[in-house]
Amino acid sequence: MSDLRVSIGGFFVLVGLIVGVTGLTANYRAPLDFANVNLYCGISMLIFGTIMLWLAWRKAR
Amino acid sequence: MRLAPVDYLILSLYFVFVLTIGWIVKRKVSTSADFLTSGRSVPVWITSLAFIAANLGAQEVIGMCASGAKYGIMTAHFYWIGAVPAMLFVGVFMMPFYYGSRARSVPEYLKLRFDEKTRALNAITFAVMTVFSSGISMYALGLLFELVLHWSFTASVLLSAAIVLIYTSLGGLTSAIYNEVLQFFLIVLGFAPLAIFVVMKTGGWSGMASRLPAVMTHTWTYTARASENPMGVEVFGLVAGLGFVLSFGYWCTDFLVVQRAMAADSMSAARRTPLIAAFPKMLMPFIVIVPGVAALALSHMALGYSIPLKADGGPDYDQTLTTLMAQFYPSGMLGLGLTALMASFMSGMAGNVTAFNTVWTYDLYQGHIRKHAPDSHYLWVGRVTTVVGVALSVGTAYLASHFNNIMDFLQLVFGFVNAPLFATFLLGMFWKRATGHGAFAGLLAGTAAAAATHGLTVAEHKGGWLGATLHTFPSTMAQNFWIAIFAWSTCLVVTLVVSLMSQPKAESELHNLVYGLTEIPHEDVPWYKRPAPLALIVVAALVVLNIWFW
Numbered sequence: 001m002s003d004l005r006v007s008i009g010g011f012f013v014l015v016g017l018i019v020g021v022t023g024l025t026a027n028y029r030a031p032l033d034f035a036n037v038n039l040y041c042g043i044s045m046l047i048f049g050t051i052m053l054w055l056a057w058r059k060a061r
Numbered sequence: 062m063r064l065a066p067v068d069y070l071i072l073s074l075y076f077v078f079v080l081t082i083g084w085i086v087k088r089k090v091s092t093s094a095d096f097l098t099s100g101r102s103v104p105v106w107i108t109s110l111a112f113i114a115a116n117l118g119a120q121e122v123i124g125m126c127a128s129g130a131k132y133g134i135m136t137a138h139f140y141w142i143g144a145v146p147a148m149l150f151v152g153v154f155m156m157p158f159y160y161g162s163r164a165r166s167v168p169e170y171l172k173l174r175f176d177e178k179t180r181a182l183n184a185i186t187f188a189v190m191t192v193f194s195s196g197i198s199m200y201a202l203g204l205l206f207e208l209v210l211h212w213s214f215t216a217s218v219l220l221s222a223a224i225v226l227i228y229t230s231l232g233g234l235t236s237a238i239y240n241e242v243l244q245f246f247l248i249v250l251g252f253a254p255l256a257i258f259v260v261m262k263t264g265g266w267s268g269m270a271s272r273l274p275a276v277m278t279h280t281w282t283y284t285a286r287a288s289e290n291p292m293g294v295e296v297f298g299l300v301a302g303l304g305f306v307l308s309f310g311y312w313c314t315d316f317l318v319v320q321r322a323m324a325a326d327s328m329s330a331a332r333r334t335p336l337i338a339a340f341p342k343m344l345m346p347f348i349v350i351v352p353g354v355a356a357l358a359l360s361h362m363a364l365g366y367s368i369p370l371k372a373d374g375g376p377d378y379d380q381t382l383t384t385l386m387a388q389f390y391p392s393g394m395l396g397l398g399l400t401a402l403m404a405s406f407m408s409g410m411a412g413n414v415t416a417f418n419t420v421w422t423y424d425l426y427q428g429h430i431r432k433h434a435p436d437s438h439y440l441w442v443g444r445v446t447t448v449v450g451v452a453l454s455v456g457t458a459y460l461a462s463h464f465n466n467i468m469d470f471l472q473l474v475f476g477f478v479n480a481p482l483f484a485t486f487l488l489g490m491f492w493k494r495a496t497g498h499g500a501f502a503g504l505l506a507g508t509a510a511a512a513a514t515h516g517l518t519v520a521e522h523k524g525g526w527l528g529a530t531l532h533t534f535p536s537t538m539a540q541n542f543w544i545a546i547f548a549w550s551t552c553l554v555v556t557l558v559v560s561l562m563s564q565p566k567a568e569s570e571l572h573n574l575v576y577g578l579t580e581i582p583h584e585d586v587p588w589y590k591r592p593a594p595l596a597l598i599v600v601a602a603l604v605v606l607n608i609w610f611w
Binding site: 003004007008010011012014015018019022023026028029030031032033034037038040041042044045048 | 065067070071074075078081082085107239242243246250254258261262364365366387388389390391392393394395397
């Protein structure tokens with residue numbers, strides 16, 4: 001069902017962007033983190049969301 | 062735990078998407094079958110992910126992390142022997158009867174196969190149980206958010222219930238299933254980084270293992286005797302009680318999960334649903350259990366982290382997950398982690414509500430109250446039942462917050478009712494001589510045997526209420542496994558004996574319901590879409606995992 005892939009992909013692209021941009025701009029840190037958690041997780045979610053959208057697009061074509 | 066605006070933004074975005082999915086799906090709902098059974102039209106990758114997501118409630122996620130910290134990687138038994146083999150069994154052997162019988166629910170299968178009283182017994186206990194378990198999980202979530210975020214109990218309970226209510230009453234089962242898929246990905250992407258970070262912090266897998274007693278990082282090595290492992294279980298109780306009776310009883314007969322497979326768009330897809338679901342299920346321990354295990358190792362390092370304590374000074378393992386999130390996730394990911402927790406809660410609750418809905422509407426209302434109404438009437442009943450189910454859950458959540466003992470008691474009773482179920486289905490599906498009287502008597506006797514076992518044995522000061530104590534178990538977990546074993550065996554024997562003494566159904570009435578009288582359609586599909594090869598691949602992967610973490 002390509003509809004669902006669009007919803008899931010869209011959600012994670014948006015959240016990935018929000019979290020990634022937070023990592024780039026805001027200096028939030030957690031007590032025990034050892035990297036820019038927001039940046040890396042944001043990029044991962046962005047990639048996952050894009051793959052979902054690509055799968056939906058490929059199916060719809 | 063302090064949240065920044067970005068965390069609230071992510072949480073709100075999730076709510077918007079969940080409601081939008083409900084809204085989009087609504088257009089497809091025109092009959093009661095669309096609403097309650099998805100009209101058997103959902104693609105297999107979606108039903109597979111929904112199959113495990115419906116079971117992946119907040120209590121599961123929080124509880125598995127807690128058990129990881131308490132029992133170590135042994136907790137993975139709840140997945141590797143406590144779920145996957147049963148999922149393979151239901152897909153390969155049982156789904157042809159569930160799907161092929163055209164029953165709309167598991168209780169309805171019991172009516173077709175046995176009789177009305179067996180169905181009514183199963184439908185009523187199931188309906189009551191689902192409402193209670195969704196209420197109890199709502200209570201757990203409200204309590205956690207109150208403790209961690211200082212949100213009001215009422216606000217978090219009502220908000221989450223309202224959102225579940227809106228999307229399930231809009232789109233019914235399809236909406237619940239679609240959202241479960243979104244929730245599944247959210248749970249994985251929200252918790253997997255946490256597992257990676259915590260294990261890395263303790264020095265990788267070997268670093269973590271070196272900070273813990275060996276029993277915490279092995280699954281089978283210490284199971285020869287109950288006294289050697291923190292669960293207090295020995296290998297027979299574990300394999301027979303958890304791996305066979307409890308696990309098959311849940312994954313093969315519980316309508317909550319079976320409903321997802323029955324919504325699939327073909328017999329082949331229905332059979333593959335639990336098989337495909339077994340792959341992610343097998344890997345879930347790395348996301349939900351490993352953080353707990355690593356948290357214990359972390360607390361042995363001088364980093365300022367320790368397992369949270371209860372008011373009485375004992376460890377409060379249920380808070381392990383949220384304290385880890387606070388330690389490793391900055392605002393942003395923290396919002397996503399909390400959203401994932403909220404998602405797990407909602408997927409569990411929506412699963413319960415949609416299953417309750419179908420059983421109430423088709424098995425109790427249509428079966429006993431109003432038999433021959435037009436379909437639009439049942440669609441209306443289904444929608445109303447959604448509201449009632451959510452309201453009852455909220456009520457239960459409040460009841461649980463005031464009368465904890467009643468809840469413990471009810472959960473105990475439900476355990477007794479559930480324990481014998483698998484024997485009934487096994488005989489029903491694979492022995493055409495089994496009769497309705499036999500099934501009904503077996504279920505009652507099995508439940509009684511479960512209660513008697515609990516009443517005559519003691520574990521951690523629990524049980525023993527029948528006066529005499531015949532045995533003392535090293536842990537309540539071991540006691541539960543043995544209660545299940547006795548209940549199942551009693552149900553099996555009583556069903557056999559009573560069936561042989563009563564009149565069986567004519568064979569012509571048992572087509573598509575029993576093994577030997579059911580033609581399993583041969584589908585012309587490539588090998589990787591056939592149940593048997595898929596199941597073999599799962600078994601191979603399962604063996605590798607067990608040896609790896611032996």
